[in-house]
Amino acid sequence: MNLIAKQTYSKVIREVSSIEQRDTEQERTMYLYDDKVVTQYREFKIHDVLDISYRFIGDDGGLLYLHTNNGVYPYIVRSSPKAFVEAFKEFQKTL
Template identity: 30%
Template sequence: MLSSHSIVYVEIKREIDFYYQMQHIEMRFELHLNIEGIASERHQFKLEHVHDVSHKPFSFGGGILYLHTNQGVFPYNIQEDPSYFIHVFKSLKAQK
């Protein structure tokens, strides 16, 4: 079993361009999981502060990965199956 794993998540940034047209800019980041915790582009959580990880799939593929933490629930838009990421999280939690 791996002791670390990552999954790609997507954020959409909306901007008005020079011609007053709405632009949607897709940015990709990685959510990193290891024995210490989970880190995104903007947040870091110690493993003991993450209570659960869940997933809401979309019918067209992808979905939302939810981190349930002591600071609230943090959603991440993903485009791949998070089963292995969730499995690694639960395995690491069981070791602590």
């Protein structure tokens, strides 16, 4: 298991009480290994990942999309995931 690339992403946690709603943003890291892609709570086998793409939304970043056999998983990114996506596409050519 060799690390190929990593990408930071954000997760917004919404806490609701009887009198207020509070949003907390956590910074997390996605790891691309030669046999899997790992996020904080999910792990995808590399053969189940069909593609990785991203779309910028305004000036605050955008969304990184992990296209898998089980659906599409969006992740909020604050910095460009271009290097991460290109690393995946280059590695995918070797499979």
